[in-house]
Each structure stands twice: as C-alpha cells, then as structure tokens.
Amino acid sequence: MLDYLGLEADLTQEERMIRDEARRFVEEEVKPDIGEHFENGTFPMDLVPKMGELGFYAPTIDGYGLPGVGDRAYGILMQELEAGDSGLRSMASVQGALVMYPIYAFGSEEQKERWLPDLGTGDAVGCFGLTEPEHGSNPSGMQTRAERDDDGFVLNGSKTWITNSPIADVAVVWGRDTSADDSPVRGFLVETDRDGVTTNKIDDKLSMRASVTGEIGLDDVWVPEENVLPGVEGMKGPLSCLTQARFGISWGVVGAARDAFEAALDYAKDRDQFGGPIARFQIQQDKLAEMATQITNGQLMAYRLAELKSRDELRHQHVSMAKRHNVRMAREVSRTAREILGGNGITTDYSPMRHLANMETVYTYEGTHDIHTLVIGADLTGIPAFE
Amino acid sequence: MKVLVTVKEVAEVEDDFEIADLDVDPRYLEYDLNEWDEYAVESAVQLAEAADEEVEVVSVTIGPERSEETIRMALAKGVDRAVRVWDDDIEAAEFLDVASKVRLLEAVVAEEDPDIVLSGVQAHDTGFGATGVALADAIGFEWGAVVNALDIEGVLNDGVARVHRELEGGIEELTEIDLPAVLTIQTGINEPRYASLRGIRQAQSKEIAPKTLSDLGLDFSAVESELFLTDMYEPETESDATYFEGDAGEQAAALASALREKGVGAE
Ligand SMILES: Cc1cc2nc3c(=O)[nH]c(=O)nc-3n(C[C@H](O)[C@H](O)[C@H](O)COP(=O)(O)OP(=O)(O)OC[C@H]3O[C@@H](n4cnc5c(N)ncnc54)[C@H](O)[C@@H]3O)c2cc1C
Numbered sequence: 001m002l003d004y005l006g007l008e009a010d011l012t013q014e015e016r017m018i019r020d021e022a023r024r025f026v027e028e029e030v031k032p033d034i035g036e037h038f039e040n041g042t043f044p045m046d047l048v049p050k051m052g053e054l055g056f057y058a059p060t061i062d063g064y065g066l067p068g069v070g071d072r073a074y075g076i077l078m079q080e081l082e083a084g085d086s087g088l089r090s091m092a093s094v095q096g097a098l099v100m101y102p103i104y105a106f107g108s109e110e111q112k113e114r115w116l117p118d119l120g121t122g123d124a125v126g127c128f129g130l131t132e133p134e135h136g137s138n139p140s141g142m143q144t145r146a147e148r149d150d151d152g153f154v155l156n157g158s159k160t161w162i163t164n165s166p167i168a169d170v171a172v173v174w175g176r177d178t179s180a181d182d183s184p185v186r187g188f189l190v191e192t193d194r195d196g197v198t199t200n201k202i203d204d205k206l207s208m209r210a211s212v213t214g215e216i217g218l219d220d221v222w223v224p225e226e227n228v229l230p231g232v233e234g235m236k237g238p239l240s241c242l243t244q245a246r247f248g249i250s251w252g253v254v255g256a257a258r259d260a261f262e263a264a265l266d267y268a269k270d271r272d273q274f275g276g277p278i279a280r281f282q283i284q285q286d287k288l289a290e291m292a293t294q295i296t297n298g299q300l301m302a303y304r305l306a307e308l309k310s311r312d313e314l315r316h317q318h319v320s321m322a323k324r325h326n327v328r329m330a331r332e333v334s335r336t337a338r339e340i341l342g343g344n345g346i347t348t349d350y351s352p353m354r355h356l357a358n359m360e361t362v363y364t365y366e367g368t369h370d371i372h373t374l375v376i377g378a379d380l381t382g383i384p385a386f387e
Numbered sequence: 388m389k390v391l392v393t394v395k396e397v398a399e400v401e402d403d404f405e406i407a408d409l410d411v412d413p414r415y416l417e418y419d420l421n422e423w424d425e426y427a428v429e430s431a432v433q434l435a436e437a438a439d440e441e442v443e444v445v446s447v448t449i450g451p452e453r454s455e456e457t458i459r460m461a462l463a464k465g466v467d468r469a470v471r472v473w474d475d476d477i478e479a480a481e482f483l484d485v486a487s488k489v490r491l492l493e494a495v496v497a498e499e500d501p502d503i504v505l506s507g508v509q510a511h512d513t514g515f516g517a518t519g520v521a522l523a524d525a526i527g528f529e530w531g532a533v534v535n536a537l538d539i540e541g542v543l544n545d546g547v548a549r550v551h552r553e554l555e556g557g558i559e560e561l562t563e564i565d566l567p568a569v570l571t572i573q574t575g576i577n578e579p580r581y582a583s584l585r586g587i588r589q590a591q592s593k594e595i596a597p598k599t600l601s602d603l604g605l606d607f608s609a610v611e612s613e614l615f616l617t618d619m620y621e622p623e624t625e626s627d628a629t630y631f632e633g634d635a636g637e638q639a640a641a642l643a644s645a646l647r648e649k650g651v652g653a654e
Contacts, residue, residue, distance in 0.1 A: 013456055017463060017587045025581055055584030067584040077584075 002258050004296045007303055015073045022080035025054065030084035035348035037210040038357075041203065043087060044210070045167070051092065052122025056081070058096035061104050064116035072306035075251035079302070082252030083259040086358035087211030089252040094163045095119060097245035099126030099172050102187055105240070106231035111189060115170065127168040129159035129190075129216045130238045136161075137371050138386075140235050144175035144218065146186060152224040153177070155188060155196075158217050161365070165199040165214035168192050172229075173216065174238045187229035187237050196221040208361040243316045246366050247309060250322035251302045253330035253362060254295060260330075260352040261291045264337035267344070278340070287340060291333045298326040317379040324372035331359040388438065388543070390431045391501035392446045393492060393519065394424040394461055396454035397512040409616045420457045423507025425579040427572040430537055431505050432465035432580075437539045443467050447495045449488055451478065455595055463582035463590035470495055474599035476607040484614035485517045491610075492518070493525045494603035503542060504569040508533050523569035531564045535573040542566065 001023075003009075011019065029047060037044050051057065055067045056077060062068030069077075082089035100119050103111055118124035135141040144157025157175055165171060171190045176183040192199055198217035205213060229237065265288060268279035278284050301322040308314040337352035338345040346353055363369050371386070378384040396418050404415035420428075428446065435442040446461050447470045448454055458469050472491050480487065496504065506519035523530035536551035541563075548564040553573065564570070582590070600606055631641040646652055 013459065014587055014591050016456065017460060017582065017590070018584060020460075021463075021582045021587065053583060054581055059584045067588050069584055069588060073584075 002261055002292060002295060003299070004292055005300070007299055011072070011076070014069070015076055018069065018073050019076045019080060021054070022056075022077050023083075025050075026080055026084035026088075030088060034085045034088075034210055035351075035354065037087075038085070038354050039209070039348050041205065041209045043091065043167075043212050047088070048091070048125060049122040051088075052120060055120070056092050056096075057120050057122065058100035058104070058116075061100065061116070064104075064112060064120060066116070066120050070306075071247070071309040072303070074248065075302055075306050078248040078252040079255035079258075081255070083255035085210050085354065086252070086256060086362055087208055089248070089255075090163050090208065090211050093245045093248050093252075094128055095122075095126055097248055098128035098241050099170070101244050102172055102229060102232075102237065102241050103189070106187060106229040106237060107189075108226065108230050110226060111229070115189070119170075124169040125164055125167050127162050127164040127171045127216070128238075128241065129162050129165070129171050129173040131159060131161045133158060133160050137368055139174070139238065140185070142174065142176060142185070144173065146175045146177045146179075146188060148177070148179035149222070152222055153188065153228065155190065155218045155221040155223065158215060160215045161202070162199075162214055162216050164212055165192075165216050166201040167212050168199065171197075171199075171216055172241075173218065175218075184233040185235055185237060186233060188223055189227045189229070190216075190218070190221060190223055192216075194221050194223065206360075207357045209357070239316070242366055243319050246319045246323045247305060247314075249362060249366055250298075250305055250319065250326045253326045253359070254298045254302055256355045256358065257291075257295045257298065257326075257330040257333040260334040260337035260355045261288075261295055263351050264288065264291070264340040267341050267350070271342070284340060287336050291336055294329045294333055298322075298329045301325055317375055320367065320372040320375040323366065324369055324376070327359060327362050328369060331356065331363055334359055388434075388440065388442045388503075389499065389501045390434055390442060390444045391496065391499055391504045392424070392427050392431045392444065392461070392466065393504065393506040393522075394428065394446045394448050394458060395421045395507070395510050396448065396450050396457040397421040397510055399511070406619055406621065409619050411619075418453065418457060420460055421507050421510050421512075423509060423511070423572060423574055424461075426574050426576050427505040427507050428461045428464055428466060429577045429579040430570075430572055433577065434503075434539055434542060435465065435467075438543050440543075442543075445470065445499055445501070447472070447492065447499075449473065449477070449483070449491055458595055459590050459593075460582055462593040462595070463586040464580055465586065466593075468594040468596070470499070470596050470598055472598045472600075472603065474601075476600055477610050480607075480610040480612065482612050482614060482616055483610060484612040485515050485521050486614075487610045487612050488518050489521045489525050490605065491600075491603065492522050494605055494609075495598070496522070496526050498603070502546075502567050503548065504528065504567075506569065506571050508571045508573050519569050519571035526569075529564045529566075529568040530570070531562055531568065532571045533573045534570045535576050537570065537572075537576065 059067050059069045060074050078089050103115050130139050146153040146155050173188045173190045177186045196219040199214050201214045268284050269277050271278050305322050334352050334356035374385045398416040400411050401415045405412045431444045435444050444466045446466045448458050449472045509516035520530050520532050531550045534550040535553045538549035541547045541549040546566045548568050550562050552560045554560050631638040
C-alpha cells in the first residue's frame with residue numbers, strides 16, 4: 001500500500017490497529033460488491049449498523065457510547081473508508097461530522113441523550129439539510145423559514161442534494177428564525193416522520209451512485225421548542241460542522257486516490273503489450289511516479305491538518321486548502337489511473353473510474369473547489385471576493 | 388471460570404520471496420495473527436459474553452516483542468489480558484519444536500489454572516498442527532481436535548464441551564468432552580468479529596505480561612529442540628502446461644491438433 005514517505009510508521013499502535021481493522025472491513029465487506037451498488041445506484045444498507053457497531057460514526061466524541069479517538073485516528077479511518085468508496089465515507093461524514101457533531105457541540109443534554117447513542121450505533125440515521133434549490137455556494141441566502149408559535153416552530157422551505165435524506169430518521173435543518181430580530185440561522189432537529197416532511201430521492205446521478213441523495217420538503221412542519229439546537233445562532237453553526245466534515249474529506253480522498261493508484265500499478269505490472277508489461281514503458285512510469293508524488297503530497301497535508309487540529313491551531317482556511325488540494329489531486333490521480341487500465345478502466349470491475357466519478361461530487365460538495373479558492377484568496381489578501 | 392487461548396503471530400510470505408539459509412528471508416515476511424487463532428479467540432470471547440458469572444479470557448503467546456501488536460488485536464476483540472513468553476534463550480533457540488512450545492505452555496497453564504484451553508488447529512506458517520493436542524497430553528486434560536462447533540451452554544452450565552468435529556467425507560461427529568479440556572478450533576466455527584474502535588482503545592491499557600523462562604521456573608533446556616531443520620528450498624516446478632498463443636480461432640486450432648496428437652477424438 002502506497003505510503004512513500006513512511007508517514008504511517010509514525011502512527012501510534014492504536015492508530016495502526018484502527019487502520020488495519022478498517023482496511024480489513026473495507027476489503028471484506030465493501031469491495032466485493034461496491035461496484036454492483038454503484039451500478040445499481042444503491043447504498044449497502046447492511047453496512048449502516050455494522051459501521052455503527054465498529055464505532056465509525058463520530059468516533060472522536062468521548063461519552064454517549066462513543067470511543068473518543070484522536071483526530072489523526074479519525075482521519076485514518078476516513079482514508080480507509082473512502083478507499084472503498086466515497087459513498088461509504090459520505091455516510092460516515094454526514095452521520096458523524098454533520099449530524100452527531102452539531103448535536104454534541106450545540107445540542108441540549110436531552111437532545112444528546114436522545115440521539116447520540118442511537119446515531120452512534122446506526123440504529124438511527126441522520127442527514128444535514130443546508131443546501132437549497134436556489135442557494136448552493138451561498139447558503140446564507142437560504143429561504144427556509146421557521147416561524148415561532150406558542151410552544152415551538154413552524155418550518156417551511158425546501159432543501160436539496162441532501163445525502164441520506166430518504167433513509168434518515170432525523171434531519172438537522174438549518175433555517176432562518178423569522179420571529180427573532182435579524183432572522184438568525186438556527187438549527188432544528190426534524191424527525192422525518194413529522195407531518196409535512198417529504199424526502200424525495202434524487203435519481204439519475206452519474207457520480208456518488210453508491211450513496212443515497214434526496215430532497216427535504218418542509219410544508220408547515222411543526223417542531224417543539226426543545227428540537228432547536230440551543231447552543232448556536234448564525235452561519236457559524238452549519239459552517240463549523242462543514243469544517244469537521246471537510247477535515248475528514250481531506251483525509252478520505254487520499255484513500256480513494258491511493259486505491260486508484262494501487263489498481264493502476266497492479267494492472268501496469270500485469271498487462272502485457274508489445275511483449276512485456278506496460279509498466280516498463282517510460283510513459284506509464286511517468287504517470288505512476290506523478291500519481292505517487294501527488295498522493296504523497298496530499299497525505300502530507302492531511303497529516304499536518306491532524307497535527308494542527310489536535311493542537312487546536314486549525315483554522316477553517318487550512319481545511320479549505322487541504323480539501324481543495326486533495327480533492328483535485330484525487331480527481332487527477334483517479335483519471336490517470338483509469339487511463340492506465342485501458343478499456344478495462346471504464347468498467348465497474350475496477351475502482352478508478354468509480355472513484356473518478358465520485359470525485360466530481362466531492363469536488364463540488366462541502367464547498368466547491370472555486371469557493372475554497374476564494375476562501376484562501378480572501379485569507380491571503382484580506383479582500384473577500386464573494387461578499 | 389477461566390479460558391486460556393493460545394495465539395501465535397505467524398509470518399505471511401509475499402508472492403515473490405527469497406530463502407536465506409533455513410528460512411524465508413525476513414524482508415519478504417509480514418506478520419499477522421494466525422487465522423485459526425482468530426476463531427479460537429472468537430469462541431473464547433463468545434463464552435465470556437454468554438456467561439452469567441465472571442469468565443476471564445487470557446491469551447498466551449510465545450513470541451518476541453514485535454508480536455505485541457498482533458496480540459493486542461485479540462485484546463481489542465475482548466480478551467481480558469495476555470501473557471507473552473520470550474527471552475534471550477528462546478530467541479537464541481534455533482528452532483522451537485512442538486515439545487519445546489508445550490514445555491513453555493505447560494508452565495503457563497500451571498500458573499493460570501484454566502478450565503478450558505482453546506488453540507487453533509494449526510499455525511499458518513509452521514503447520515505442525517500438534518501444539519494443542521500435545522499440550523493436552525502434557526497437562527493431563529481431555530482434548531478435542533479440529534472442532535467446528537461448540538455448545539457454549541454445555542461448557543458454562545454442565546462442565547462439558549459438546550463439540551462437532553468434521554471427519555473425512557463430510558461426516559460430522561458429536562463428542563462430549565469433560566472439562567478441563569483442550570480444544571483445537573477449526574476455521575469456520577464462527578465469524579470472527581472486527582475489533583471496534585472502542586475495543587481498540589480499551590486494548591491499549593490491557594495487560595500483556597512478559598514472562599521469561601526463569602519466570603516460569605524453566606531454563607534454557609526447555610527450548611532444546613530434538614528436531615532440526617536441515618534444509619529449506621523451493622521445489623523445481625515441473626509444468627506440462629502449454630499456452631496457445633493467438634486469437635480464439637488460432638487457439639482452438641492448436642488445441643485441436645494437440646488433442647489429435649494425443650489420440651483424443653475420432654479422426
Ligand atoms: C451527491 C451530493 C451530495 C450532497 N450532500 C449534501 C448534504 O448532505 N447536505 C447539503 O446541505 N448539501 C449537500 N450537497 C450540496 C452541495 O454542497 C452543493 O451542491 C454545493 O454547495 C454547490 O452548490 P450548487 O450545486 O448549488 O452549485 P452553485 O453554487 O450554483 O455553483 C455552480 C458553479 O458556480 C461556481 N460558483 C458559485 N459561486 C461562485 C463565486 N462566488 N465565484 C466563483 N464561482 C462560483 C461554483 O464553484 C460552481 O462551479 C450535496 C451535493 C451532491 C452533488
């Protein structure tokens with residue numbers, strides 16, 4: 001397995017064990033039929049409780065039955081899951097970083113007791129509703145409204161592109177509280193079986209096919225006061241969740257790229273043309289060398305990010321840089337890997353084109369590549385280009 | 388009740404390797420928990436989980452410090468603590484034969500006093516397939532070899548191991564073995580679990596007690612082997628396979644004439 005600069009030698013024993021078990025899990029439980037799931041546009045639902053049992057959801061949280069591992073261990077886990085498929089890592093990202101994290105960070109004790117144990121085991125599935133049909137890169141323009149009544153709120157609006165909404169028991173929905181001054185953004189825990197909630201599935205995706213995506217329709221949905229996340233107001237609520245998730249993505253895509261690279265390397269050594277393996281041609285070696293170098297670059301960024309995070313020195317702009325760099329890297333690497341596989345490369349029998357297709361989503365969600373460019377630009381120049 | 392599980396870190400050889408002296412060059416080796424032992428660990432943990440009373444699961448290994456990471460994986464899956472036997476004399480021993488291993492394990496059994504010992508049927512690398520049964524003989528326990536089903540209730544409530552054993556030709560044999568007993572566990576008896584992140588965390592603070600020969604009341608003579616390796620080599624492979632080049636039509640034509648030459652088929 002590619003680890004050219006031996007970064008994994010510095011892992012603790014605990015981290016190595018997490019890597020090894022997650023790798024074995026992906027090898028045995030995911031890889032055998034992930035290609036078929038991708039083709040059929042289905043998520044392997046039997047893995048939802050299995051991943052819960054192993055503690056893959058929000059593992060950095062201590063308490064509520066969660067294991068409380070370190071940031072680097074979490075990164076390693078995301079890397080191994082995404083080596084299987086981005087859909088799998090998305091499941092873990094959404095459940096952990098976008099649903100459990102805000103409940104843990106901003107929720108009441110009752111909300112934590114109610115949801116964290118069930119979400120942790122996978123007995124409940126959550127989703128994160130921020131994006132709207134008319135507001136993607138600019139979520140602060142959101143139109144979803146919450147109107148206060150006697151003992152709760154009435155929600156109206158629609159969210160789209162929501163990972164797992166059709167299979168979710170609870171949605172963390174971000175909307176503006178129009179009854180308060182300046183209509184601040186608030187987070188609401190909306191059980192999907194409430195009257196007025198619809199969660200239509202989005203079909204026809206050509207990317208991230210082994211992942212369920214849908215809409216959330218909110219038509220006069222009433223939720224009690226105790227379903228509001230009490231600890232946060234404003235865009236920093238959803239944005240802080242996204243920083244957590246993007247940290248995981250920065251690690252995860254290194255795994256996807258590595259998996260594509262390994263497939264290409266094996267293939268190149270195995271495939272004979274003109275009387276010998278194609279790996280003996282300089283053009284193929286150039287591709288392999290470039291891929292290995294780019295993956296190692298991405299790996300270095302991911303490791304540094306974990307270091308900064310555990311020291312509490314991580315800024316969201318750091319995460320923007322790593323997300324931007326690593327996803328582009330994984331997109332290029334998986335495409336180059338696909339080339340090396342020739343015709344076989346365009347089938348679901350091999351992972352590179354599946355990873356490549358997935359990268360189109362990862363490039364776009366959690367802040368598009370362009371938006372992260374602007375975030376870094378604003379940080380460097382002090383002049384935001386998007387306000 | 389106490390369950391002792393013998394576990395071994397085994398060497399896995401890469402596809403391409405070289406032999407150095409009497410062993411595979413360590414550069415081509417990777418180490419992992421012996422596959423059979425994974426099933427033995429799972430059986431032991433299932434016993435503990437099913438019991439109302441306290442069941443302690445202890446694993447014992449003979450191996451260098453390197454093996455601790457492998458042993459810790461068993462701790463992450465529910466083994467309570469581990470004993471690791473090793474010292475310079477064992478390291479210096481040219482070859483640990485079954486009798487040597489049994490002498491060491493016998494001393495550990497004397498210290499731990501288990502009610503049941505589970506071992507793998509065989510080790511993936513050395514493949515003697517004898518340690519468990521030889522140990523039973525040495526410590527005067529009953530034994531069951533190549534066990535592929537175990538009735539947990541019987542062990543916990545009646546002090547009897549009701550075991551299925553797989554015989555030649557797919558025949559199943561049901562045996563009742565009084566405890567204390569040694570069972571050698573066959574792959575497929577259960578579905579070994581993955582270590583959870585919580586288990587992996589907890590395993591970091593579980594004990595792996597190092598034991599030397601003298602800790603066990605033994606000396607270097609315990610690892611004097613009567614068995615010596617004399618050679619290790621890759622046999623010359625004699626292959627009669629012929630690969631027919633060309634497209635399907637050319638290959639079929641070549642196959643047809645080869646078959647005809649051998650006298651297969653009517654003219
Ligand atoms: C499979 C999938 C799963 C998803 N899961 C979730 C989820 O669980 N929860 C959730 O809330 N959302 C989710 N999303 C939504 C995702 O976050 C949005 O698609 C993303 O934020 C981009 O929004 P948009 O699609 O509306 O594109 P737009 O914002 O319309 O962008 C279109 C193009 O314009 C560019 N652009 C926009 N603004 C600027 C600017 N100021 N300067 C330069 N270029 C600009 C963008 O980079 C992009 O190339 C998911 C998306 C996908 C595809």
